[in-house]
Amino acid sequence: MMLYIELFFTFFKIGLFTIGGGYAMIPLLQSEVTSKGWATIDEIVNFIAISESTPGPFAVNMSTFVGVKIAGVLGSIVTTIGVVLPSFIIIIIIAKYFYSFKENFYVQSSLSGLRPAVIGLLCSSVFTIFVHNFILSSEQLLHISKFFEAVDIRGVIILIISYFIYNKFKLHPIKLVLVCSLLGIIAYSI
């Protein structure tokens, strides 16, 4: 029972602080879920990849994934309601009373701090995911001769290639996921 309550409040928090789009949820979800031992970074990255490729709001997909992993169907219901509830409540209040919400000085001021903060947090997520996945051993990194053992070269190459392809061809995220899976199969089978 306690677990469900904890899941609910954690995802309520996540839903409350996700501003500016689904991706903004990633840093917060990452820190909350890994610190509670509910999922590893690898699992989270897999969830992100699948959530990107399946229909529906990204944040809802992610919550469902973590919820079902920790506590089955009931867990996923609890996490999904948790992440959706803050939006729902806040919007109903806003729609009812504050149509000039976006002009409000205090709201604007808070957002002026939040928007760059979200960018900083996303950069931190990229950094953490990169280090976790592609830097295999930090001690060996400092030795030039051992450099290639310390870094997952194949992963980095895929990263560079997919970055260029994504930006050159303005790929839809799903196509990017498909391209990367192909590159992954090729690169790691060799």
Next chain:
Amino acid sequence: MNKDSILYKSLDLFKVFFKIGIFTFGGGYAMIPFIQKEIVENHGWITDEEILDIFAIAEATPGVIAVNTATFVGYKISGFWGGFFATFGVVLPSFTIILLISYFIKDFLSIKLISYAFNGIRAGVIVLIIGAIKKLSKKNDVNVFNIIIVILTFILSAFTDINTIFILIGAITVGLSYNILKRKKES
């Protein structure tokens, strides 16, 4: 059933947002054109100007854009229950699909070829997040205030154990204080 009744409209909202929920891939921003087509063009429930306002608010408020928009549109059209059924509709497809996928995921990932594919996809995820960073950065001015906050939050988040929520609360506080002080200075 009376066409104007709340129940009828709410069920209609549920159907429309269920469709939107099924057919949009890739997150909230991708939903925007779809929502506009269904809500403004096909149903005429809201005008184009109103939808822009709604998106702006949906983006500036906590939570998922898709959910915010669904709740807002639903509420405008049919009160609380409109908001409820629209939100329920947009959330249900993804919830169900993910539930199904999650039951097969362990077996799915243990297939060697699939795990190689996911190694590649991990790199793709990084590219996608970088893309989101770039998109969000375009929406913000490049000034000292913003740059300092970006760098500070990056360092605090990547290299310390400080809870992310505290970092965000800190950012809100900084934003509020800075603007309040600025306003005082100007008056």
